[in-house]
Amino acid sequence: MVLRLVLGVEVVVVVCAYAPHVGLRDQEKMEFWDCLNGVVRAVSREETIFVGGDFNGHIGKDGDGFQIVYGGFGFGDRNEPGRDLLDFAVAHDLGILNSFFRKRDSNLITFTSGGRNTQIDYLLMRQHDRRRWRDYKVIPGETATAQHHLLVADVVLREKVSRMERKGRSRIRWGNLKGTNITMFKEKVISTTASYLVGDANQMWEDMAASITQVAKETLGVTTSRTNGNKESWWWNEDVQSKIKDKQQSLRDLLRCTNKGERWRLREKYKNDRREAKKAVTEAKNTTYRRMYARLETKEGEHDMFKIAKARERRRQDLGVVKYIKGEDGRVLIKEQDIKQRWQNYFNSLFNGRQTNQRETDNHAAQRQQRNNSYCRGITQGEVRRALRKMGRAKAVGLDNIPIEAWK
Missing domain, CATH: 3.60.10.10 (Endonuclease/exonuclease/phosphatase)
Incomplete structure (x- = not known):
């Protein structure tokens, strides 16, 4: 196995x-x-x-x-x-x-x-x-x-288990396109794209798209990853950061200490700092969640509700959670580049190999004959009778809807 x-x-x-x-x-x-x-x-x-x-x-x-x-x-x-x-x-x-x-x-x-x-x-x-x-x-x-x-x-499987790197990209905050930002965005787009309405149609479209994108970044802003890809740290604040640093420093002091008496004091200090850090994290989460729930009940919070629903839907999709796949040789592929290459080879053989597979499956009669030539032991009458005896009375019927017990 x-x-x-x-x-x-x-x-x-x-x-x-x-x-x-x-x-x-x-x-x-x-x-x-x-x-x-x-x-x-x-x-x-x-x-x-x-x-x-x-x-x-x-x-x-x-x-x-x-x-x-x-x-x-x-x-x-x-x-x-x-x-x-x-x-x-x-x-x-x-x-x-x-x-x-x-x-x-x-x-x-x-x-x-x-x-x-x-x-x-x-x-x-x-x-x-x-x-x-x-x-x-x-x-x-x-x-x-x-x-x-x-x-x-x-x-020890791995001393330091490194997380799989997630290559993120900044996105334009199109949700900020409301209020005074609409007028500002419109004026900048008109002023910057007026000079692109001459020349080749393809070049005009590329220049206009680049200009609109640049104006949107300057006016609406872009998303930034301040938490190094940690989705659960959006509630982070300065108080939590300070408590976490104190806990980490206490742990380092405890690990470096060799004196037995001093080690006991540092252990108690580390437990207290750890308790304070957990308390700060809990308070920060509760405060952030209360603000979010209060905002969702307002008219402006309807947009956030749709964003949350879309994010949950994306997480439920199969392609969003594919982290590994089996290769042609049976090995498990976990690197992103290897997974992409495996899908590329699969679809290449799927679409481009159709004609070859069609030629191989032309002789259907020969295939059926080959399958029928495989050995399969027949069922004996004794096995049928023993199976019928194990069945409950009047529980099974034949093709004529007459219970088996009637004609057995």
């Missing part, structure tokens, strides 16, 4: 595997490893991968020949399935987390049955992600099943 997660700007692929047990044939074991090799090879190097599951093998305490993927801390003796797991890790440059942390035997045993304790469940990650590994252990008191113990691994 493969699960892909998009966390910020990082794609995490989780692979859950269950290897055949010792008593099965070698052919089935080879099919499992071939399938798992194909799954791992399909994961791009840009994606973070976790491989975990029950591999029904023992890697043992000795790491002879596998020091690259084996950390030196294991349990029990190595067997042949354990060697297959180590070979698989070497082939894909994966490290076995179970062996890279020194633990007691109780925190290494993953399977208990009939008084025997073994280690057959493992977690693997790529070697170049080793700096992200923090800890690993087995919790003896918790059982995922009746015999298997719960494995826990602490992994």
